[in-house]
Every structure is written in C-alpha cells, then in structure tokens.
Amino acid sequence: MNRIYTIYSTIEEIPIASRQMHDYINSLSENDYALLATVFVLGRSGWHRGYEETNEYHIFVENKASDGIQVNQQMSDDKFLSKANKKEQFDATHQYERLTSSKVDGVYRHNWLSLKTNLISEVKKGLVMLEEITD
Numbered sequence: 001m002n003r004i005y006t007i008y009s010t011i012e013e014i015p016i017a018s019r020q021m022h023d024y025i026n027s028l029s030e031n032d033y034a035l036l037a038t039v040f041v042l043g044r045s046g047w048h049r050g051y052e053e054t055n056e057y058h059i060f061v062e063n064k065a066s067d068g069i070q071v072n073q074q075m076s077d078d079k080f081l082s083k084a085n086k087k088e089q090f091d092a093t094h095q096y097e098r099l100t101s102s103k104v105d106g107v108y109r110h111n112w113l114s115l116k117t118n119l120i121s122e123v124k125k126g127l128v129m130l131e132e133i134t135d
Helices: 002-012 019-027 030-045 055-066 073-080 083-099 111-115 119-134
Strands: none
Touching: 002 019, 002 030, 002 119, 019 111, 030 083, 030 111, 030 119, 055 073, 083 119
C-alpha cells in the first residue's frame, strides 16, 4: 500500500496527460507500472459483480423486499462479494497488467496510462477499493 500511495502522491503533482506524466510513468519499474495500472483499471471499472446474475441474488432481493427492505449495493456486496473475491479480482488484474507491461525503446508498449485525463480520479477510486481488501 505504501508504494501505490507514493506513486499516487507523485502523479497528483504532475499535469495530467503531459510530457512529465508520460516520462514519470515510463520511468516506473514494471511492478510499479503494473500496480498503478491495476489500481486505475479497478477504479475505472469497479468490482465485477457477477453475483447479480444469480438466482441466489434475486431470491435475496425478493426476500428483503418482502420484509420492506430495499437492497442497496453495499448490502449486496456484503452478502455476495467477499474480501477474498475482491482480492482474487485484484490479483487477476495485476497479473494481467504485469504480463502486458513490457517496454519498447524505454516506453511501455501499452502507453495508454500516461495519456489518461482521468488518471488521478480513477486511481483515487481504485485506492479506496484496494483499502477494502487490505484492512
């Protein structure tokens, strides 16, 4: 967690989608780049909530409704999206980002990250998500 907060603090001070951002992100190690990319992707996409397509979920919602309770996202996540499941999602995303984070001529081949105008806001959301699994 300390490493991603250090990276986040640095990118907060750099103009978004600037040459400096491009240079900084390309100066990151493969691990740091993959970590930043993972937190960005999670912040942008959120947790995958495949449980919403299950019969068990629909029964849960119906049972709560019959008790006069409207199910919200937090209630659903608490019931169906465990900390372990969130960690699996983080690990799978991180593994993918590590596998695709090779450099060509000193620049990450998938240089999309340094061009994102929403980098700070999405990384901030991803950090909140990451805190959910590190408590």
